[in-house]
Amino acid sequence: MIWILQTAIGGLSTGAVYALVAMGFSIVYRTMGLVNFAHADVVMIGAYVTVTFFLTAHLPFGVSLLAAILITGALGVVIERVLRPLESRDLNLMLIGTIGFGIVLESLAILIWGSFGTAVPTPIPNLPLRFGGLVVTTYQLLILAVAGAVTALLFWFLDRTKLGTAMQAVAMDRVAATAMGVDVAASNALAFAVGSGMAAVAGALVGPLLYVSPGMGASIGVKGFAAAILGGFGSIPGAIVGGLVFGLVEAFSSGPLSAYSDLITFVVFALAMTIRQTGIFGERTVDRA
Amino acid sequence: MGAAAGGLVVENLSVSYGQVAAVRGISFSVPDGGSLGIIGANGAGKSSTLKALFGLVDSRADTMAFQGVSLRSLPPHRIVTLGIAYVPEGRRIFPGLTVRKNLLMGAYRQPWRRLDGRMERVYELFPGLKRFDRTPAGALSGGQQQMLAIGRALMSSPRLLVLDEPSMGLAPVLIDDIAGVLRRLREQGVSMLLVEQNAKLTFGLTDRCVVLENGRVVEEGSSAALRDDPGVRRIYLGM
Numbered sequence: 001m002i003w004i005l006q007t008a009i010g011g012l013s014t015g016a017v018y019a020l021v022a023m024g025f026s027i028v029y030r031t032m033g034l035v036n037f038a039h040a041d042v043v044m045i046g047a048y049v050t051v052t053f054f055l056t057a058h059l060p061f062g063v064s065l066l067a068a069i070l071i072t073g074a075l076g077v078v079i080e081r082v083l084r085p086l087e088s089r090d091l092n093l094m095l096i097g098t099i100g101f102g103i104v105l106e107s108l109a110i111l112i113w114g115s116f117g118t119a120v121p122t123p124i125p126n127l128p129l130r131f132g133g134l135v136v137t138t139y140q141l142l143i144l145a146v147a148g149a150v151t152a153l154l155f156w157f158l159d160r161t162k163l164g165t166a167m168q169a170v171a172m173d174r175v176a177a178t179a180m181g182v183d184v185a186a187s188n189a190l191a192f193a194v195g196s197g198m199a200a201v202a203g204a205l206v207g208p209l210l211y212v213s214p215g216m217g218a219s220i221g222v223k224g225f226a227a228a229i230l231g232g233f234g235s236i237p238g239a240i241v242g243g244l245v246f247g248l249v250e251a252f253s254s255g256p257l258s259a260y261s262d263l264i265t266f267v268v269f270a271l272a273m274t275i276r277q278t279g280i281f282g283e284r285t286v287d288r289a
Numbered sequence: 290m291g292a293a294a295g296g297l298v299v300e301n302l303s304v305s306y307g308q309v310a311a312v313r314g315i316s317f318s319v320p321d322g323g324s325l326g327i328i329g330a331n332g333a334g335k336s337s338t339l340k341a342l343f344g345l346v347d348s349r350a351d352t353m354a355f356q357g358v359s360l361r362s363l364p365p366h367r368i369v370t371l372g373i374a375y376v377p378e379g380r381r382i383f384p385g386l387t388v389r390k391n392l393l394m395g396a397y398r399q400p401w402r403r404l405d406g407r408m409e410r411v412y413e414l415f416p417g418l419k420r421f422d423r424t425p426a427g428a429l430s431g432g433q434q435q436m437l438a439i440g441r442a443l444m445s446s447p448r449l450l451v452l453d454e455p456s457m458g459l460a461p462v463l464i465d466d467i468a469g470v471l472r473r474l475r476e477q478g479v480s481m482l483l484v485e486q487n488a489k490l491t492f493g494l495t496d497r498c499v500v501l502e503n504g505r506v507v508e509e510g511s512s513a514a515l516r517d518d519p520g521v522r523r524i525y526l527g528m
């Protein structure tokens with residue numbers, strides 16, 4: 001019984017990171033109908049920038065994280081701006097453009113930080129806390145708290161601010177939103193910035209769990225991507241649920257069968273997708289009229 | 290042709306989709322405070338004309354100006370700032386946003402903290418909408434959505450209201466309701482460009498009308514005169 005709870009806590013904390021990555025995919029997809037394949041590498045850049053400020057510049061972790069959010073946010077704006085001319089011509093071209101951007105980011109990371117990874121210590125002492133027989137580490141709690149706070153902030157932004165409301169309106173009907181006075185291109189750039197900022201948070205949190213390396217985007221990105229699909233691509237609640245479910249399945253399969261954990265996780269994923277092709281929350285198609 | 294500097298002036302407007310010519314060199318104008326109806330059958334080019342005004346499709350024109358300002362000189366999202374508001378075909382409300390937020394989006398270009406009772410005035414015009422204030426707009430009936438689409442457009446306090454088939458798919462009672470609201474707006478001095486297949490409704494709401502067929506203007510004149518024109522009566526009023 002304790003074992004189940006124990007595993008669940010571990011699964012939820014990695015799942016929270018997948019959820020952050022998935023939300024970043026989804027916020028861009030729901031506004032533009034575009035899968036941003038550079039997103040995984042933005043996670044990696046976010047991890048590196050945080051590590052650089054935190055370990056090399058010796059800034060507090062919170063400040064490093066904030067700096068990483070701002071830098072990747074700006075990077076998101078750059079990606080949207082560079083690829084924007086492709087949008088009106090063919091969205092598939094833009095999609096390929098994001099793949100290209102990902103490759104550029106990886107090469108850039110190798111140039112700046114070298115091709116070998118860095119082991120990163122946890123930003124706070126990683127102490128075990130005992131609740132009865134249950135052991136929760138302080139870093140797991142930090143991940144859950146930060147991911148929860150960022151998610152709440154995203155909901156507040158979308159629901160309570162004018163720009164967020166406009167971003168939702170664009171996702172629902174870009175033509176009507178334009179006629180109301182919304183600059184759709186600017187709104188798209190903002191969606192990229194928000195998604196990329198969330199990628200930085202995911203990267204910073206996952207750094208101490210993995211090795212921070214130029215190739216780290218591939219593994220975390222694929223899981224975040226799969227989590228987004230599982231939840232229903234483009235749905236924000238779907239991304240959260242998808243991320244958590246993904247983390248849980250992974251945690252439960254890695255206990256007894258750790259060598260096959262990824263395999264089992266993706267088989268479960270594939271089965272879930274054959275049963276419900278639109279994902280858990282998926283129903284709407286993105287408006288591109 | 291409309292040499293008036295005020296109001297909306299469109300001269301020689303054409304819209305094509307690839308090889309398909311949807312609008313072929315039409316001219317019309319809506320004087321400040323006045324109204325114009327554009328009637329025509331399916332595919333006549335009515336919606337394409339309106340989309341051209343808002344820069345939502347590529348178009349060519351010798352003149353396309355409102356209050357002397359060329360509509361082509363602005364990006365599409367700035368056109369509403371000239372005082373033109375659009376009620377698109379098929380309502381196109383934001384289904385996942387509440388009724389209140391849909392209305393707020395109509396005033397996107399204004400500071401939301403200083404709307405000076407605009408929302409109250411819209412609710413006064415459409416009393417049936419008020420109790421759905423916090424309801425997602427997608428849950429409303431077709432008639433309510435049409436009212437919301439008109440209300441949303443009014444939130445920008447437009448000088449010219451542009452409507453694309455507001456009667457489409459609505460029961461006669463609801464059409465009467467909407468006609469009543471449009472008449473009130475006309476009395477308040479709001480100019481109107483009304484696109485419709487429902488000729489009877491349009492003649493009753495506008496000063497002048499043009500009849501569009503295959504992207505060309507085939508008839509134009511005062512609404513009263515067109516209503517009595519035997520040819521127009523036969524084709525568009527079915528009598």
Ligand SMILES: Nc1ncnc2c1ncn2[C@@H]1O[C@H](COP(=O)(O)OP(=O)(O)OP(=O)(O)O)[C@@H](O)[C@H]1O
Pocket residue numbers: 306309310311329330331332333334335336337338378486
């Ligand atoms: N996006 C498009 N691509 C290609 N052809 C189009 C497009 N939109 C409209 N058309 C064509 O242009 C012509 C005019 O269409 P438009 O929508 O302006 O007509 P309408 O008068 O508004 O018709 P309705 O009463 O059915 O709304 C039609 O022949 C239509 O098939």
Ligand SMILES: [Mg+2]
Pocket residue numbers: 335336337378453
């Ligand atoms: Mg039409």
